[in-house]
Amino acid sequence: MNIIVLVKQVPDTETKVRISADKRGIETNDIKWVINPYDEFAIEEGLKTKERLKEGAVTVVTVGPDRTVEALRTAVAMGADHAVHIKADGMLDTYIVSRALAEVCKKENAQIVFTGKQAIDDDQAATFGYVAELLQYPSASVIIKCEISADKTKATLEQEGDSGAKNIIETSLPAVIAVNKGINTPRYASLPGIMKAKKKEIKTYTLADLGLGSETSKTADSDYQLPPERAAGKKLQGDAATQAKELVRLLREEAKVI
Amino acid sequence: MGNVFIIAEQKDGNVKRVSLEILSELSRQGIAATAVVPGFGDLSKVTDSLVDHGASKVVVLEHEALNQYNTEAYTNALYQYLSSQNPSVVLTGATSHGKDFLPRLAAKFKTGIAADCTSFQFSGDKVSVRRPIYAGKCSKMVEFSGAPAVFSVRPNVLATQTGSKSGSVEKVAADPGSVKAKVVSTVASQVKKVELTEADIIISGGRSLKSADNFKILSDCAATVGAAVGASRAAVDAGYAPHDMQVGQTGKTVSPKLYIACGISGAIQHLAGMRTSKVIVAINKDPEAPIFQKADYGIVGDLFEVVPLLTEELKKLKSQS
Numbered sequence: 001m002n003i004i005v006l007v008k009q010v011p012d013t014e015t016k017v018r019i020s021a022d023k024r025g026i027e028t029n030d031i032k033w034v035i036n037p038y039d040e041f042a043i044e045e046g047l048k049t050k051e052r053l054k055e056g057a058v059t060v061v062t063v064g065p066d067r068t069v070e071a072l073r074t075a076v077a078m079g080a081d082h083a084v085h086i087k088a089d090g091m092l093d094t095y096i097v098s099r100a101l102a103e104v105c106k107k108e109n110a111q112i113v114f115t116g117k118q119a120i121d122d123d124q125a126a127t128f129g130y131v132a133e134l135l136q137y138p139s140a141s142v143i144i145k146c147e148i149s150a151d152k153t154k155a156t157l158e159q160e161g162d163s164g165a166k167n168i169i170e171t172s173l174p175a176v177i178a179v180n181k182g183i184n185t186p187r188y189a190s191l192p193g194i195m196k197a198k199k200k201e202i203k204t205y206t207l208a209d210l211g212l213g214s215e216t217s218k219t220a221d222s223d224y225q226l227p228p229e230r231a232a233g234k235k236l237q238g239d240a241a242t243q244a245k246e247l248v249r250l251l252r253e254e255a256k257v258i
Numbered sequence: 259m260g261n262v263f264i265i266a267e268q269k270d271g272n273v274k275r276v277s278l279e280i281l282s283e284l285s286r287q288g289i290a291a292t293a294v295v296p297g298f299g300d301l302s303k304v305t306d307s308l309v310d311h312g313a314s315k316v317v318v319l320e321h322e323a324l325n326q327y328n329t330e331a332y333t334n335a336l337y338q339y340l341s342s343q344n345p346s347v348v349l350t351g352a353t354s355h356g357k358d359f360l361p362r363l364a365a366k367f368k369t370g371i372a373a374d375c376t377s378f379q380f381s382g383d384k385v386s387v388r389r390p391i392y393a394g395k396c397s398k399m400v401e402f403s404g405a406p407a408v409f410s411v412r413p414n415v416l417a418t419q420t421g422s423k424s425g426s427v428e429k430v431a432a433d434p435g436s437v438k439a440k441v442v443s444t445v446a447s448q449v450k451k452v453e454l455t456e457a458d459i460i461i462s463g464g465r466s467l468k469s470a471d472n473f474k475i476l477s478d479c480a481a482t483v484g485a486a487v488g489a490s491r492a493a494v495d496a497g498y499a500p501h502d503m504q505v506g507q508t509g510k511t512v513s514p515k516l517y518i519a520c521g522i523s524g525a526i527q528h529l530a531g532m533r534t535s536k537v538i539v540a541i542n543k544d545p546e547a548p549i550f551q552k553a554d555y556g557i558v559g560d561l562f563e564v565v566p567l568l569t570e571e572l573k574k575l576k577s578q579s
Binding site: 225 | 354362
């Protein structure tokens with residue numbers, strides 16, 4: 001089974017965001033780049049799926065500048081069999097990224113595609129669905145459990161619904177499955193894995209190689225802003241009972257939120 | 259502005275509030291919009307409400323297969339209808355369903371998408387949106403080339419108002435197409451929960467809660483005002499709360515009217531997920547906790563002492579009103 005995992009390299013969650021001078025992005029000088037945390041769960045689910053089925057290969061795919069190869073090497077060190085880098089610089093929107101990823105999924109004859117439910121930098125949560133539609137595959141997101149049928153034609157998924165509900169979804173394969181935290185615990189890269197990853201040959205495409213040379217983004221970003229600082233608040237005085245009483249009064253009369 | 263379509267969402271014949279929030283904002287900007295609502299059966303309450311909030315026209319996409327939400331059925335039915343209407347803008351609420359079908363719909367139009375926007379502005383023939391990124395550590399403006407512009411709007415951000423109430427209602431037979439993935443069953447939560455991302459009030463707990471059982475202190479308090487209960491990543495990672503309660507950069511981004519953080523120090527990832535809350539209350543033993551810098555009201559104290567007293571005060575308030 002050809003298991004494809006779509007990953008994105010993102011700034012670590014500890015990153016303190018600073019806006020670039022042209023306000024069209026953030027300062028990237030001191031950023032520590034990591035695999036999007038939700039995509040780590042997707043890599044792990046890909047590896048687990050291969051282990052459960054006792055056959056198949058896991059191919060990890062990313063789009064971005066040269067630095068993003070590092071994310072692929074980390075995935076290989078965790079156990080991925082193959083890696084594909086779609087080399088592209090500059091601002092790439094969901095449209096271009098999804099088109100490129102879908103082309104690679106076609107080339108690799110993807111039978112199941114895993115990815116994270118969203119990337120923690122852009123928070124669009126759109127790539128999984130966009131890619132699925134381009135491939136004419138079914139899709140499901142916020143998945144916390146995935147079981148593949150013995151004949152590998154179906155999957156049973158558990159989806160986190162609203163208000164704590166869980167949906168059980170049945171889908172035919174191939175499909176795009178976007179996973180959430182909680183589905184598994186990603187493994188650490190092993191030392192032999194890290195050695196192997198250093199030497200791993202990475203397949204590289206440009207957008208032109210994928211027939212997308214004349215495509216441009218359909219959205220343009222500008223005017224990045226930091227959120228307004230909140231004005232310093234009030235610390236309430238007195239004993240706990242007084243504070244609780246005063247808080248309720250303030251929420252009722254001053255803030256008018258209860 | 260050309261043809262603006264808002265995809266309204268309903269469940270069991272009740273409209274989602276975010277659909278009304280979007281219509282209200284369109285009215286304020288003087289934009290005539292058609293509300294499209296997939297569904298089946300008696301949706302008169304939904305259509306009345308959409309008209310009341312300013313829809314110039316309501317189109318019910320009717321099919322039995324649209325009675326319950328389904329990713330492919332919704333996408334197919336919406337595309338089949340919208341592609342015949344020459345849309346310039348298609349927008350919906352950034353609910354769990356909205357986030358699920360909208361990328362597929364955008365892909366069908368081979369157009370751009372902007373998700374979870376907190377504002378949008380029509381100007382001449384163009385629409386621009388603002389959306390928080392990095393879980394709210396910053397935001398950016400997005401403009402679209404090509405049509406339609408497709409975007410979703412975060413719930414709880416825009417105010418509702420009733421409008422001209424002169425819209426018409428039309429029913430259109432929908433085509434849900436073929437479906438490869440479907441929900442076969444739903445297991446509701448054992449405890450009745452308010453959805454975090456749509457809650458007006460959220461009471462959240464951190465690792466200082468010390469156990470899963472102690473979250474009951476928060477849910478008791480939440481119950482008095484119909485609030486949702488959230489948790490910090492530290493509390494989730496410690497196993498005190500399930501991940502679907504996590505607020506922050508690797509959890510949910512929320513913007514309730516009132517956010518009460520109990521025993522949460524205020525790590526950068528957590529602040530990112532709740533900083534757009536209208537009013538923030540912090541209850542923490544440590545007077546130096548960073549959360550106090552973001553809080554409108556702070557109580558330096560032991561949450562195990564303060565929260566039950568707060569619950570009592572809220573009960574008193576409710577019994578008076």
